[in-house]
Amino acid sequence: MSHLSVNHLLGIKYITKQDIELILDTATNFKEVINRPIKKVPSLRDITVANLFFENSTRTRLSFELAQKRLSADVVNFSASSSSVKKGETLVDTVNNILAMKVDMVVMRHANPGAAVFLSKKVNARIVNAGDGAHEHPTQALLDAFSMREKLGDLKGKKIAIVGDILHSRVALSNIFCLQKLGAEVKVCGPTTLIPKYIESLGVKVESDLRKALEWCDVANMLRIQLERQDIKFFPSLREYTMLYGLNKELLDSLSKKIIIMHPGPINRGVEITSDVADSDQSIILDQVENGVAVRMAVMFLLAGRQ
Amino acid sequence: MKPKVLLENKQLEVTLTRLCHQLIEVHNDFSNSVIIGLQPRGIYLAHRLQKILQDILKTKHIHCGDLDTTFYRDDFRKKELIPNRTSIDFIIEDKNVILIDDVLFTGRTIRAGLDAMLAFGRPKDVELLVLVDRRFKRHLPIQAKYSGLTIDSIDTQNVKVEWKETDGKDRVTLIDK
Numbered sequence: 001m002s003h004l005s006v007n008h009l010l011g012i013k014y015i016t017k018q019d020i021e022l023i024l025d026t027a028t029n030f031k032e033v034i035n036r037p038i039k040k041v042p043s044l045r046d047i048t049v050a051n052l053f054f055e056n057s058t059r060t061r062l063s064f065e066l067a068q069k070r071l072s073a074d075v076v077n078f079s080a081s082s083s084s085v086k087k088g089e090t091l092v093d094t095v096n097n098i099l100a101m102k103v104d105m106v107v108m109r110h111a112n113p114g115a116a117v118f119l120s121k122k123v124n125a126r127i128v129n130a131g132d133g134a135h136e137h138p139t140q141a142l143l144d145a146f147s148m149r150e151k152l153g154d155l156k157g158k159k160i161a162i163v164g165d166i167l168h169s170r171v172a173l174s175n176i177f178c179l180q181k182l183g184a185e186v187k188v189c190g191p192t193t194l195i196p197k198y199i200e201s202l203g204v205k206v207e208s209d210l211r212k213a214l215e216w217c218d219v220a221n222m223l224r225i226q227l228e229r230q231d232i233k234f235f236p237s238l239r240e241y242t243m244l245y246g247l248n249k250e251l252l253d254s255l256s257k258k259i260i261i262m263h264p265g266p267i268n269r270g271v272e273i274t275s276d277v278a279d280s281d282q283s284i285i286l287d288q289v290e291n292g293v294a295v296r297m298a299v300m301f302l303l304a305g306r307q
Numbered sequence: 308m309k310p311k312v313l314l315e316n317k318q319l320e321v322t323l324t325r326l327c328h329q330l331i332e333v334h335n336d337f338s339n340s341v342i343i344g345l346q347p348r349g350i351y352l353a354h355r356l357q358k359i360l361q362d363i364l365k366t367k368h369i370h371c372g373d374l375d376t377t378f379y380r381d382d383f384r385k386k387e388l389i390p391n392r393t394s395i396d397f398i399i400e401d402k403n404v405i406l407i408d409d410v411l412f413t414g415r416t417i418r419a420g421l422d423a424m425l426a427f428g429r430p431k432d433v434e435l436l437v438l439v440d441r442r443f444k445r446h447l448p449i450q451a452k453y454s455g456l457t458i459d460s461i462d463t464q465n466v467k468v469e470w471k472e473t474d475g476k477d478r479v480t481l482i483d484k
Binding site for chain 1: 375377378379383384387388389390391392393394422423425426427428
């Protein structure tokens with residue numbers, strides 16, 4: 001396999017195991033590139049990419065922009081807060097206007113689940129989903145898998161626990177699809193109110209006790225409580241959540257083996273994870289950020305390479 | 308048509324040794340020179356030459372790197388290309404670099420290789436060594452300083468270079484596509 005089976009990266013659900021492996025293998029080459037004295041390659045110099053962020057983002061947006069610049073693509077940025085979206089323009093109109101300026105690829109984050117899929121049916125450009133509501137965040141799942149593969153080798157049979165706000169997390173869903181396609185076992189852990197009702201139908205196990213989940217896993221992916229998406233109270237207080245589902249150094253050190261700690265960011269230090277855990281040698285949070293650029297370069301390189 | 312064997316075993320060995328002696332004439336003890344093989348097929352030639360050079364010069368310190376040109380190619384949207392590993396664990400700044408590939412045809416790989424190499428620094432001098440030079444087929448003004456064999460061929464023919472390490476035998480053949 002030397003090419004992707006899809007024209008857009010809309011979600012991990014829509015791509016195959018071979019696609020994932022191709023992206024991760026290509027990302028290995030790009031990781032070498034971004035550690036060179038000159039970190040730039042001319043592959044996408046004839047491509048223009050629009051970054052459309054209808055929702056706030058720091059890491060993903062910077063990471064995509066860096067990836068585009070290191071591939072020598074031309075980049076235009078757009079954020080909803082300073083645009084005509086406020087004046088009532090629809091998504092398709094906004095994007096078509098941008099495409100009329102001859103843009104080849106669109107990287108989009110949107111608050112509505114399915115926004116990327118919708119767009120891919122309406123416009124003639126390669127679409128990369130950078131997060132659509134609580135649906136998918138495929139590049140995050142790919143960089144998580146890349147980071148785990150770097151530490152653990154082949155992920156087949158490895159055990160990964162995803163802890164926290166599963167209900168509102170697009171990272172959780174994409175991670176579940178990605179890890180399962182790579183043959184890993186996934187367990188989700190969190191307060192019952194934050195676990196989606198039918199999540200077991202995806203083939204993941206549910207655990208409500210954090211210690212048990214951590215004892216079981218090789219990697220723990222700690223998610224943030226997404227207060228901005230919670231319209232009602234899902235647990236009595238943040239302090240109670242931290243007591244039951246926060247990861248601190250004592251708990252980590254008391255486990256029978258050394259597990260790897262991941263976090264997609266942004267971290268709420270002292271809530272889902274304490275500072276000494278986030279900064280410990282078991283944490284690969286900053287590796288994830290570095291790998292994010294390489295993985296996004298691979299995704300855009302492979303999509304642009306399709307005729 | 309039956310493939311035509313251009314070089315084989317002993318003959319190929321003689322050619323490689325001759326190329327090494329030509330390199331030594333220019334680069335003496337290689338104290339300021341490095342060799343870089345172009346992925347995917349040039350690296351086998353580069354490593355073979357490195358070994359012969361080290362035997363002749365009785366040293367273990369000849370630097371040899373592998374360079375992938377995929378991200379620098381101008382035809383990556385015309386055909387699917389798979390990137391290979393790049394590993395250059397030495398400094399090329401102010402060094403004499405010998406770029407190595409197995410076959411020189413249109414010159415496009417070498418063009419991409421020159422660009423890719425510059426991401427690692429500014430060499431003092433760059434030379435090109437190829438095993439087979441397919442004359443009169445260049446799309447770009449690129450010529451090899453050292454070549455093992457110069458041949459005249461037509462577009463419908465392919466030059467296949469095989470190495471003991473990967474293909475089980477040392478052989479260069481001309482085949483019809």
